[in-house]
Amino acid sequence: MSMASGGLSEGVVLAEQVTRTSTGEAVQFWVLATIAVLGALGTVFLKKAVHSALTLAATMVCLAIFYMAQGAVFLGIVQIVVYTGAIMMLFLFVLMLVGVSSADSLKETLRGQRVAAVLCGLGFGILLIAGIANASLGDFAGYGAGGVSPSGAVETDQEAVALINQGENVKGIAHLIFTRYLWAFEITSALLITAALGAMVLAHRERLTPRKTQRELSEERVRDNVNLAPLPAPGVYARHNAVDIPALLPDGSISELSVNATLRARGQVRDVSREPVHQVAELEESAEVWMEQRGDVPTARHEGEEAGPEADGTGEGAADVDPDEAGAERTDGDSVAAGAGSKESRS
Incomplete structure (x- = not known):
């Protein structure tokens, strides 16, 4: 009787030590637990798939911090690298490649899929509840560096934890993954590769119609009768x-x-409607100045000046000139003078 009471008292002391937490641990737990639960709810209830993926990533980060706080640093790093960094990023890449519409389609692509989804969800929940309710937890079975269970019986939980960490827990996990659970590990990697290939297949779209040639584009532009030529x-x-x-x-x-x-x-x-006119006038004026300086080609102004009084019919040779010829010469002189005056007015 005394031995039983002694064992019971040791169990109570051990339970008190395990359940005893400091203020910092309590604050950390409640803050991270709140964020994790909100992220899980957002994953389920948010309408946009991208937002659901981001909230799920936040939940996984909180779980990783929980693992690190309990001393399982390797498990926390794996949680962040594998789940948050690889699987979630792959999911986001699939969403970006395939494209997601904000409008939910209420039309069932498969007949009866909603009823089947509800039944499968209920069955899976009942299976989990029944399995957890009938579970029986025995003693810890630690693994050494070689992954072999210790031969001796484990008396206390502290001894079991010491046996687990005796040959470095990371080496034990690696040994189990690549020996006993190698097939499951390879299946998981093949599943990720299949997801990447599925994303590429969904993103690839075949052309329903052949590419239009230049001739077809020009004929279509003529038929539309909007802009026949380029703008x-x-x-x-x-x-x-x-x-x-x-x-x-x-x-x-x-x-x-x-x-x-x-x-x-x-x-x-x-x-700028007047600018080209002024530019043309300046060019004509500069051309006249250049020609006056050279003196090779007579201008209209020079012809009028050289004609002098003979053009007016007042010179000595005016009496010998026929009146009709004089009138014609005056007409030509007036037209030349008018042309010169118009050039001066433009300049």
């Missing part, structure tokens, strides 16, 4: 390549299509 580029006839300067059509008018509608609405279009 005029800015500054083609205005001798400018600025976007706020309209192009001039061959008749001298401004092409409205050559300037952006936003610039026209803001009133930022520069009027």
